[in-house]
Amino acid sequence: MSTTHTITLNDGNRVPWLAFGTGTALYGKNATDSVRAAIDNGITHLDGAQLYNNEDTLGAGIKASGKSRSDLYIVTKLNKLDPGQTVKESLAISLKKLGVDYVDLFLIHNPLPAIKEGKLKEWWQGMEEAHNGGLAKSIGVSNFRVEDLKEILDGANVIPAVNQIELHPYVWKAAQPIMNLGREHGIVTASYGGQTPLVRAVGGPADRVISTIRERLERTRGKPVSSSQVLTKWILQKGAIVVTTTSKVSRIKEAIDTENVPDLTPEEIHALEAAGSLLHKRAYMAEVFGE
Numbered sequence: 001m002s003t004t005h006t007i008t009l010n011d012g013n014r015v016p017w018l019a020f021g022t023g024t025a026l027y028g029k030n031a032t033d034s035v036r037a038a039i040d041n042g043i044t045h046l047d048g049a050q051l052y053n054n055e056d057t058l059g060a061g062i063k064a065s066g067k068s069r070s071d072l073y074i075v076t077k078l079n080k081l082d083p084g085q086t087v088k089e090s091l092a093i094s095l096k097k098l099g100v101d102y103v104d105l106f107l108i109h110n111p112l113p114a115i116k117e118g119k120l121k122e123w124w125q126g127m128e129e130a131h132n133g134g135l136a137k138s139i140g141v142s143n144f145r146v147e148d149l150k151e152i153l154d155g156a157n158v159i160p161a162v163n164q165i166e167l168h169p170y171v172w173k174a175a176q177p178i179m180n181l182g183r184e185h186g187i188v189t190a191s192y193g194g195q196t197p198l199v200r201a202v203g204g205p206a207d208r209v210i211s212t213i214r215e216r217l218e219r220t221r222g223k224p225v226s227s228s229q230v231l232t233k234w235i236l237q238k239g240a241i242v243v244t245t246t247s248k249v250s251r252i253k254e255a256i257d258t259e260n261v262p263d264l265t266p267e268e269i270h271a272l273e274a275a276g277s278l279l280h281k282r283a284y285m286a287e288v289f290g291e
């Protein structure tokens with residue numbers, strides 16, 4: 001069983017809604033077996049990054065899967081530039097490690113390294129050059145705040161296609177300004193850290209709401225629905241890409257199966273967001289968001 005639903009970007013390219021991440025649990029580790037298992041079990045979208053220090057083993061997992069390049073959606077992210085290095089040169093090194101001649105999506109991982117050098121606009125121009133040169137089918141950003149996005153939109157020839165940010169009920173309120181600005185420009189949100197209420201903030205105010213929604217969905221579906229699927233479905237109903245990861249094949253299957261879970265009602269969505277707004281908990285990138 002593979003994912004079927006796709007999300008269309010502002011450049012017309014289509015993205016499988018569910019990505020398998022190679023940061024966090026696989027950060028700095030050999031990702032080959034995990035990536036191979038993800039692909040074997042129906043994942044076609046792989047989320048990598050230069051920072052994760054495992055693009056080579058991500059590439060090995062892709063190769064081991066035997067899938068043709070056009071059946072996969074591969075993402076990597078720019079970490080930093082060496083003195084005098086261009087974005088295109090940096091991406092070329094990633095492509096070599098990944099064993100591919102283009103990525104589907106290339107993101108600036110974090111605005112801070114460029115801001116520290118006063119070069120955010122310049123980095124975005126470099127991203128545009130990589131895109132125009134055919135090294136990346138789509139380009140975007142990650143962990144961009146309102147001020148960062150506004151800065152690159154001013155003078156951009158290519159509007160970012162994606163902003164990858166942390167998204168779950170405990171950052172929902174804080175994410176509104178950047179998601180609203182993104183929506184005005186057709187920028188799709190990609191979410192990471194979506195399971196935070198279940199794994200990093202257990203006992204929080206959303207627990208009871210998640211549990212009530214899970215029970216209702218399970219009754220409606222007549223088949224098991226997990227709390228994890230409730231959170232994933234909520235993200236999906238927000239129109240966002242879901243980037244997750246797991247060491248367990250059962251959770252890969254469960255994540256893919258979220259496509260078959262009935263929709264949350266508007267009242268359930270409101271209840272989840274209202275409960276989420278009672279606690280602010282960010283799991284990643286405090287250095288950017290300062291909360």
Ligand SMILES: NC(=O)C1=CN([C@@H]2O[C@H](COP(=O)(O)OP(=O)(O)OC[C@H]3O[C@@H](n4cnc5c(N)ncnc54)[C@H](OP(=O)(O)O)[C@@H]3O)[C@@H](O)[C@H]2O)C=CC1
Nearest residue numbers: 021022023024047142192193194195196243244245246247
């Ligand atoms: N752009 C950025 O700055 C960032 C990007 N990312 C990307 O997103 C990916 C996913 O991020 P991550 O925060 O890990 O995603 P999630 O919030 O989806 O968490 C996934 C983790 O939660 C565990 N888990 C999932 N469901 C449950 C459950 N029901 N009970 C207990 N544990 C559970 C999994 O462990 P198990 O193995 O046991 O299933 C896994 O380690 C990263 O690998 C990376 O690619 C992440 C952070 C920052």
Ligand SMILES: O=CCc1c[nH]c2ccccc12
Nearest residue numbers: 023024025027049051284285
């Ligand atoms: O892309 C994710 C970057 C990140 C931020 N914090 C951590 C912690 C562990 C692995 C990756 C990351």
